[in-house]
Amino acid sequence: MTTAVRLRGLRKAFGAKTVLDGVDLDVPRGAFTALLGPSGTGKTTLLRILAGLEEPDAGEVAVPRRRTTVYQEPRLIPARRVLANVTLGQRRGPRTRAAAERALAEVGLADKARSWPATLSGGEAQRAALARALVREPQLLLLDEPFAALDALTRLQTQDLVAELCARHRPAVLLVTHDVDEAVRLADRVLILREGRIALDRDIGADHPRHRDDPEVLALRRDLLSELGVATAH
Numbered sequence: 492m493t494t495a496v497r498l499r500g501l502r503k504a505f506g507a508k509t510v511l512d513g514v515d516l517d518v519p520r521g522a523f524t525a526l527l528g529p530s531g532t533g534k535t536t537l538l539r540i541l542a543g544l545e546e547p548d549a550g551e552v553a554v555p556r557r558r559t560t561v562y563q564e565p566r567l568i569p570a571r572r573v574l575a576n577v578t579l580g581q582r583r584g585p586r587t588r589a590a591a592e593r594a595l596a597e598v599g600l601a602d603k604a605r606s607w608p609a610t611l612s613g614g615e616a617q618r619a620a621l622a623r624a625l626v627r628e629p630q631l632l633l634l635d636e637p638f639a640a641l642d643a644l645t646r647l648q649t650q651d652l653v654a655e656l657c658a659r660h661r662p663a664v665l666l667v668t669h670d671v672d673e674a675v676r677l678a679d680r681v682l683i684l685r686e687g688r689i690a691l692d693r694d695i696g697a698d699h700p701r702h703r704d705d706p707e708v709l710a711l712r713r714d715l716l717s718e719l720g721v722a723t724a725h
């Protein structure tokens with residue numbers, strides 16, 4: 492499969508409210524795509540359909556089997572140590588344990604394997620959640636505002652970490668975010684979902700690490716904000 496995600500004519504309504512009204516989307520393998528959109532336009536619903544947590548009313552959904560989601564909150568089990576949280580649901584054994592230790596080292600938590608989740612900072616807990624995703628070697632990584640609850644500095648550091656992990660492991664990524672700067676910093680392609688459809692679809696060619704004052708980034712940022720109905724003076 493050269494595409495990781497293929498959606499055709501995706502429709503979803505809750506009662507009388509149509510949320511997704513014919514979404515077509517192809518996400519190539521290894522591509523990092525950001526999904527922006529006004530509140531309540533169905534971004535999370537789309538992610539939940541891709542995760543297999545929600546059934547569409549109509550349309551075709553093709554996604555890889557190995558897919559996993561990281562949420563705004565780390566969703567660690569308080570009564571399990573960090574390592575056990577990372578291996579949760581995986582086959583027990585030395586290989587799983589070694590993979591989990593490697594994943595924890597990759598997110599900078601090698602020394603926290605035996606810690607309890609309650610003793611981690613918000614940023615560390617979110618890194619543990621990333622390690623739990625990583626150990627599953629996902630072909631599709633669904634990120635539902637994973638940086639939104641972090642303080643500004645931790646957010647930037649965690650964004651850098653995610654960029655580094657994704658460049659190394661190359662899953663297809665779909666990042667739902669409200670943050671235009673985050674989208675243009677991380678993604679190779681930005682989508683805006685509005686009124687149930689993909690209203691804008693733009694590739695970003697600028698090299699990583701991307702600078703805020705790169706002319707392509709500035710122009711795209713302005714277009715995205717304008718598409719989202721935010722006027723910019725600069």
Ligand SMILES: Nc1ncnc2c1ncn2[C@@H]1O[C@H](COP(=O)(O)OP(=O)(O)OP(=O)(O)O)[C@@H](O)[C@H]1O
Nearest residue numbers: 505506508510528529530531532533534535536537
């Ligand atoms: N299980 C449900 N039952 C009824 N309505 C729902 C359900 N899930 C979502 N909705 C409605 O569908 C719409 C889209 O919700 P969704 O959470 O997908 O939007 P979103 O774009 O992710 O929003 P936000 O940016 O605020 O997180 C909203 O109007 C929401 O109230």
